[in-house]
């Protein structure tokens with residue numbers, strides 16, 4: 488099963504720019520690359536910060552760009568998003584019984600569980616208001632099924648001081664609950680704009696530097712330098728007995744030679 492993981496699009500209204508670049512143009516190039524090389528993917532998941540300021544015009548632009556995407560796509564919310572405006576633009580996106588943009592997709596290799604960690608007006612994430620209980624109920628109702636969790640905010644620390652104030656509230660309790668459930672095979676997240684992966688008590692996680700701007704990871708400093716690298720996305724190849732993650736960047740590097748078929 489092939490899965491595409493995109494994150495942190497940070498779209499701005501048409502004609503506007505972000506830090507001097509056009510986030511929609513970066514997304515268009517990324518969609519073109521996915522259509523060219525990965526149209527066979529079962530699903531594409533975008534883990535939040537769909538827009539930079541959560542405005543209606545930016546969600547409209549997102550709708551327009553995604554019309555060209557040939558892979559079925561799920562959208563999650565990040566701290567830069569507006570739940571209200573997102574729902575206006577994407578009224579058909581599934582929500583849980585409390586109105587959070589949380590849902591389940593039954594894939595060919597297990598359950599994909601999509602979380603809404605947005606705390607409107609704040610940079611950090613949370614799973615309060617019934618969101619954690621919803622997650623744990625989804626994990627418990629099919630305990631034998633492998634589960635893959637998707638969220639904007641990391642549910643575990645990533646070792647960079649800059650992000651400590653912007654983590655998920657009560658992350659340790661959340662992660663202990665996930666570990667106790669015993670069936671989560673991987674957590675995909677966004678938010679951090681750096682390439683990072685690891686495990687927490689045996690549960691693997693990953694994030695890529697994303698489609699919009701990137702951050703130079705500083706392991707001592709609390710401030711952060713934003714840079715404009717090539718957009719990046721992940722391709723996960725998930726089987727019942729294994730998991731592979733490829734990180735790809737959308738660059739214009741010229742092909743310098745073509746190797747014979749191996």
Ligand SMILES: [Fe+2]
Pocket residue numbers: 495497536565567678679680
């Ligand atoms: Fe972001």
